[in-house]
Amino acid sequence: MVDIRRSTLIDAPVEELWAILRDFNGHVRWHPAVETSLIERGEASDQIGAVRNFRLKDGSRIREQLLFLSDAKRSFGYCILEAPAPLRNYVASVRLRSVTSENACLWEWRASFDPPPSQRERLVRFVRDDIIEAGFGAMRGFLRGERGASIGVRSAPTPAGPVDGVDGVEIVLTRYGGPEVLQARRARIREPGTGEARIRQTAVGVNFIDVYCRRGSFDLVAPGGVLGMEAAGVVESVGRNTPDFRPGDRVGYACTPPGAYASMRTMRADLLVRLPELLSDASAAALLLKGMTAGFLLHDVAQVRRGSLVFVHAAAGGVGQILCHWAKTLGAVVIGATSSEAKADLARSVGCDAVIIYGREDFAAAVMRFTSGRGVDIVYDAVGKDTFEQSVECLAPCGHLVSFGQASGDVGTQSIDRLASRSVTLSRPNYVHYTDTTTKIGIQSDRIFEALRTGAILAPRPTIFGLADASAAHAELESRRTTGSLVLIP
Amino acid sequence: MAKVYSSAVIPASASAVWTIVRDFNALPKWTPFVAESRIEQNKPSDQIGCIRNFRLKDGGRIRELLLALSDYEMSFEYSILESPMGVENYIATFRLIPITDIDHTFAEWTAEFDAVPEKEDGLVQSIGRNVFAAGLSALKARFAR
Numbered sequence: 201m202v203d204i205r206r207s208t209l210i211d212a213p214v215e216e217l218w219a220i221l222r223d224f225n226g227h228v229r230w231h232p233a234v235e236t237s238l239i240e241r242g243e244a245s246d247q248i249g250a251v252r253n254f255r256l257k258d259g260s261r262i263r264e265q266l267l268f269l270s271d272a273k274r275s276f277g278y279c280i281l282e283a284p285a286p287l288r289n290y291v292a293s294v295r296l297r298s299v300t301s302e303n304a305c306l307w308e309w310r311a312s313f314d315p316p317p318s319q320r321e322r323l324v325r326f327v328r329d330d331i332i333e334a335g336f337g338a339m340r341g342f343l344r345g346e347r348g349a350s351i352g353v354r355s356a357p358t359p360a361g362p363v364d365g366v367d368g369v370e371i372v373l374t375r376y377g378g379p380e381v382l383q384a385r386r387a388r389i390r391e392p393g394t395g396e397a398r399i400r401q402t403a404v405g406v407n408f409i410d411v412y413c414r415r416g417s418f419d420l421v422a423p424g425g426v427l428g429m430e431a432a433g434v435v436e437s438v439g440r441n442t443p444d445f446r447p448g449d450r451v452g453y454a455c456t457p458p459g460a461y462a463s464m465r466t467m468r469a470d471l472l473v474r475l476p477e478l479l480s481d482a483s484a485a486a487l488l489l490k491g492m493t494a495g496f497l498l499h500d501v502a503q504v505r506r507g508s509l510v511f512v513h514a515a516a517g518g519v520g521q522i523l524c525h526w527a528k529t530l531g532a533v534v535i536g537a538t539s540s541e542a543k544a545d546l547a548r549s550v551g552c553d554a555v556i557i558y559g560r561e562d563f564a565a566a567v568m569r570f571t572s573g574r575g576v577d578i579v580y581d582a583v584g585k586d587t588f589e590q591s592v593e594c595l596a597p598c599g600h601l602v603s604f605g606q607a608s609g610d611v612g613t614q615s616i617d618r619l620a621s622r623s624v625t626l627s628r629p630n631y632v633h634y635t636d637t638t639t640k641i642g643i644q645s646d647r648i649f650e651a652l653r654t655g656a657i658l659a660p661r662p663t664i665f666g667l668a669d670a671s672a673a674h675a676e677l678e679s680r681r682t683t684g685s686l687v688l689i690p
Numbered sequence: 691m692a693k694v695y696s697s698a699v700i701p702a703s704a705s706a707v708w709t710i711v712r713d714f715n716a717l718p719k720w721t722p723f724v725a726e727s728r729i730e731q732n733k734p735s736d737q738i739g740c741i742r743n744f745r746l747k748d749g750g751r752i753r754e755l756l757l758a759l760s761d762y763e764m765s766f767e768y769s770i771l772e773s774p775m776g777v778e779n780y781i782a783t784f785r786l787i788p789i790t791d792i793d794h795t796f797a798e799w800t801a802e803f804d805a806v807p808e809k810e811d812g813l814v815q816s817i818g819r820n821v822f823a824a825g826l827s828a829l830k831a832r833f834a835r
Binding site for chain 1: 823
């Protein structure tokens with residue numbers, strides 16, 4: 201075993217340093233190696249057992265779990281759950297002590313792990329130099345910056361930019377209702393302000409969340425507004441303070457606020473992601489939202505592992521196909537359900553071990569038959585009203601029902617008493633809460649780009665509609681005839 | 691229960707400082723307030739359970755029992771058996787921690803004890819300043835380059 205113990209003196213009161221270090225997700229603010237980080241499942245960063253999921257600048261992803269935290273001792277400890285490097289049995293701890301003879305404190309940072317002998321030197325150097333020592337150095341700079349910022353002169357508020365813009369086309373929600381309420385109109389697409397970019401959109405994703413917004417099930421878009429949460433395109437111009445993007449960059453996004461059904465759009469630049477070359481614009485517009493949804497459903501909301509038994513409703517749908525294929529590559533046994541034999545073939549082709557066709561038999565009974573009466577560990581249900589009750593019946597004891605959509609109508613009022621019969625966990629995740637910051641978007645988008653590279657998900661080949669035919673695309677999506685994804689081309 | 695805490699940075703490597711302070715009988719060598727010291731029953735000064743019996747420069751006599759000593763942690767713990775200070779259940783810990791990036795040493799000295807309430811604050815002040823801080827500052831001066 202390797203035991204690395206490093207320590208340094210920091211010229212700050214111990215309380216000040218502890219306030220920064222005790223935030224288990226705070227390393228993204230000060231550690232130079234950490235690019236993005238989030239606490240899984242939205243837990244508090246001082247929740248014992250919380251998992252921070254972060255990406256290093258070199259692209260590697262690490263998951264670490266908080267083991268203990270003591271404000272009295274100003275100490276916390278954590279272990280690695282997953283890392284690309286073989287840092288086996290990695291346990292680390294941090295402790296701060298006050299130096300009472302000076303206005304300073306001692307920061308101890310220890311790590312122990314079992315490296316393979318051939319990689320021992322490299323891994324010791326990595327942990328000691330790139331993680332611990334680099335962290336010490338960066339914290340000194342960070343503390344200087346914090347203090348500088350707190351006493352610095354605030355800049356005057358930016359005056360509102362010019363109100364002119366360029367001509368474009370938007371699809372407007374004229375009122376809540378059926379597909380016919382969507383209408384094209386000419387619009388001025390305003391100049392980008394501070395922190396904003398204007399994008400010439402080349403492909404716009406159509407998602408069921410747009411249908412929910414159109415029906416008024418979600419109040420994200422008021423009548424008169426523009427639907428759409430996902431698109432790909434090229435940055436046309438940028439406002440001030442957008443250091444990450446320049447005109448000509450290929451970008452995509454999948455986030456609130458809605459407004460994607462348009463030929464051009466001005467929006468916050470920090471919500472954009474740079475697209476990898478291996479993904480075409482149409483594929484990106486078809487994949488980002490559904491892929492990131494599948495990503496957090498499989499990794500954050502529930503954790504699909506080798507040997508997990510998983511049941512996916514609407515297995516031939518946009519998210520369904522990605523869920524099935526990705527779960528399969530994670531080592532799960534996947535049962536899908538579809539509405540036709542043709543869709544069942546598609547579901548099998550993306551990795552389903554067994555497929556149930558709705559209406560031919562009771563799907564809960566079929567799931568029990570496939571699992572020899574055990575039930576599945578996780579049900580992914582975006583059908584909603586029609587399937588909710590039976591989805592509970594599909595679960596093994598301590599199973600997890602992830603209810604993430606309502607294609608057949610709102611789930612409505614349900615008794616939670618029945619969940620006790622199987623100790624069921626119920627999740628009702630909302631896409632927004634997993635994708636509402638730059639950090640979260642970075643984690644979710646990296647995950648799908650990585651999965652694309654490894655083949656855990658496949659680049660979709662969407663069905664194409666013109667932007668002005670958005671209502672036809674909605675009608676198609678709601679008809680349950682479609683497989684895969686739909687994209688509008690401006 | 692009263693607590694005293696004092697710490698300082700010693701400009702020397704931890705092993706060099708530890709060589710001096712690990713000797714439970716060495717208070718006259720490195721503190722400014724101890725006149726003479728002996729280990730009772732002629733025991734080695736690193737035998738757990740040994741008692742140091744020392745006289746302060748102001749004349750007071752103190753007997754302390756070694757409870758723990760770790761070369762691995764570079765720390766030791768002791769309790770007071772007899773003293774003129776009026777403390778009960780007094781247990782103190784002395785610890786060194788290497789400051790690895792500058793090869794200096796962090797030294798901390800802590801104690802917990804009971805005393806009659808009206809004397810507690812005064813004792814915390816006087817032990818913290820006149821014993822712990824004074825001892826650490828003498829140690830610091832000894833290694834000052």
